[in-house]
Amino acid sequence: MRKTGFDNDKYLQMQSERIKERIAAFGGKLYLEFGGKLFDDYHASRVLPGFKPDSKINMLAQLKDQAEIVIVINAADIEKNKVRSDLGITYDLDVLRLIDAFRGYGLYVGSVCLTQFAAQPSAAAYQKKLESLGMKVYRHYSIDGYPYNIPLIVSDDGYGRNEYIETSRSLVVITAPGPGSGKMATCLSQLYHEYKRGITAGYAKYETFPIWNIPLKHPVNLAYEAATADLNDVNMIDPFHLEAYQETTINYNRDVEVFPVLRAMFEKIMGECPYKSPTDMGVNMAGYGIVDDEAVQTAARQEIIRRYYNTLCQKRQGNADDEQLVKIELLMKQAEITTDERPVISAAKIKAAATGEPATAIELPDGRIITGKTSELLGASSAMLLNALKTLAGIDDEVQLISPTIIEPIQNLKVRHLRNKNPRLHTDELLIALSICAATDDKARRAMEQLQNLANSEVHSSVILSQVDKNVFRKLGVNLTCEPDYQTQKLYHR
Numbered sequence: 079m080r081k082t083g084f085d086n087d088k089y090l091q092m093q094s095e096r097i098k099e100r101i102a103a104f105g106g107k108l109y110l111e112f113g114g115k116l117f118d119d120y121h122a123s124r125v126l127p128g129f130k131p132d133s134k135i136n137m138l139a140q141l142k143d144q145a146e147i148v149i150v151i152n153a154a155d156i157e158k159n160k161v162r163s164d165l166g167i168t169y170d171l172d173v174l175r176l177i178d179a180f181r182g183y184g185l186y187v188g189s190v191c192l193t194q195f196a197a198q199p200s201a202a203a204y205q206k207k208l209e210s211l212g213m214k215v216y217r218h219y220s221i222d223g224y225p226y227n228i229p230l231i232v233s234d235d236g237y238g239r240n241e242y243i244e245t246s247r248s249l250v251v252i253t254a255p256g257p258g259s260g261k262m263a264t265c266l267s268q269l270y271h272e273y274k275r276g277i278t279a280g281y282a283k284y285e286t287f288p289i290w291n292i293p294l295k296h297p298v299n300l301a302y303e304a305a306t307a308d309l310n311d312v313n314m315i316d317p318f319h320l321e322a323y324q325e326t327t328i329n330y331n332r333d334v335e336v337f338p339v340l341r342a343m344f345e346k347i348m349g350e351c352p353y354k355s356p357t358d359m360g361v362n363m364a365g366y367g368i369v370d371d372e373a374v375q376t377a378a379r380q381e382i383i384r385r386y387y388n389t390l391c392q393k394r395q396g397n398a399d400d401e402q403l404v405k406i407e408l409l410m411k412q413a414e415i416t417t418d419e420r421p422v423i424s425a426a427k428i429k430a431a432a433t434g435e436p437a438t439a440i441e442l443p444d445g446r447i448i449t450g451k452t453s454e455l456l457g458a459s460s461a462m463l464l465n466a467l468k469t470l471a472g473i474d475d476e477v478q479l480i481s482p483t484i485i486e487p488i489q490n491l492k493v494r495h496l497r498n499k500n501p502r503l504h505t506d507e508l509l510i511a512l513s514i515c516a517a518t519d520d521k522a523r524r525a526m527e528q529l530q531n532l533a534n535s536e537v538h539s540s541v542i543l544s545q546v547d548k549n550v551f552r553k554l555g556v557n558l559t560c561e562p563d564y565q566t567q568k569l570y571h572r
Contacts, residue, residue, distance in 0.1 A: 082127055082369075082373065083369060083371070083373030084129045084367050089133065090136060092363040092366055094140050096361045097141065097361055100282045104352075106248050107249075108250070108280050108282060109252060109265040109268055109280070111252050112252060112253040113283065114134070114285060114286050114287070115134075116134045116176075116253060117131070117134075121381070124377060124380075125302075126364065126367070127374065127534075128369075129364075129367070135185075139183045144247055146188045146246060147185055147188060148253075149253055149254065150259045150261050151170065152169075152194050152258060155169045155259070157198040160256070170204050176253070186247065187213075188214065188243075188250075189244070190214070192217050193263065194260060216242075218260065218264060221236045225343075228339065231343065232347055242271040243268055245268075250268070252265050265281050266343055273348060281359070283359045287302035288302050289364050290327045290329060290360060290362060297379050297382065300382060301378040301382050302330075304381070304382045304386070304406045307405045313328055314329065314330065316328065317334065318334070318357075319354070319357040322355055329355075329356045334356055379413060380419065380536070380557075382413065386407070386410060386417070389402050390561075395542075420538065422439040422441045422538040423538045426539060436458045437452070437540050438462040438540070441536040442466065442535050448466045448469050449465070450464070450465050456485075457504060458541075459537075459547045460508040462537070463505055466535070467479075467512075473525060479512060479515060480512055484514065488511060489502075504544060504546045505547045509529075509550070512525060532556055533555030534557070536556075536557050538560070539559075540561050541561060542560045542562065542565075543560055
């Protein structure tokens, strides 16, 4: 049974108060670099059970009268069609998604900033598109020697070349579709322009991970390293904070390495640096929300295993390298984690070995493990999903919830008319068929009602699943891992 280890309400209250304090400390205007995912922070909800995926946006919504959003996107990412791996959409499309989502919470999106703009044709076209949609768009440029050539950077030929982003609120949240977008540089550029105009403003950073006031090798912080293995982020003790306050806090290598440069920039822009350490820059209160450390550690250990399998699959697909995999393996050794801690792995493997076909297993939130095998009508994931719904609804395994007379026409449509070579029903097709049956059959209706109770279940597949099945499990709130193998030996897999 998954135990709650995080007090979300306490966290929201403390976080919003800390941000208000920081705004006041800088005379009424704060540029807040907002890292991580704002709307769908499922990593945080997995490693901090009780943390709600939309916690950050709800916290900002409490400050909506003070807050203004600036979304930053790297022009080079537009040019190369960089994709968000979790959503499968390009960064430029994600900006539009973010604008709509912010507005849905009543938050004001003031503008979009194109960073490292170098007249890329795609970026220029994207600016026109945004402007036609009524968005203000600003351009920021690359600076030679960034971030070390401070005399050039903090000058009219450096930050001074960037277009000044017009803002009207006391809290300016700088966010982006993903890492490497230029959020910090945008904040510092704005500080330069504000001080040139005689306007007092400040900067702070809001990153949930690593959590600064829990141990360096705490599984939650190790899970963050596993999640960012592709970025080469390494958690470390903040040496500047230790020297200034004789207090041990945790930060990550990039912020620690660049802090002397940032300090010099602040001194040149503001006359003095307001911070003595990278930890000082942060406004993260997540550590104070942990109320059951054992539950949090258990959840984080599971996340590291999931990251390990995800990286194995990415490597099999050519999207990760040996270095990323070795890093996660080292993290597992440090935390003394083995894959045996994830029971669904062995359950899926045993079922696959017994049937000679792909198999899937699910561990329900109450600890029961259900399996599914490949058949002529259903894929293994669909069979497992149907079996799990039966179990939750208290329906006997022998009961046929979906008649073959319903499934066969769907298969006929897929193969004969849509030219799909796999006749078996994917999970989305299964759920549509079940929902049709639920209109007239009470047992099918009872099974459908159990979908909400699948959230926080753990699933493992003996083969890499299709994107369709992955998306269904993600929407159901199910945590998925797969063996790094395909069902067929083909070179092209959809």
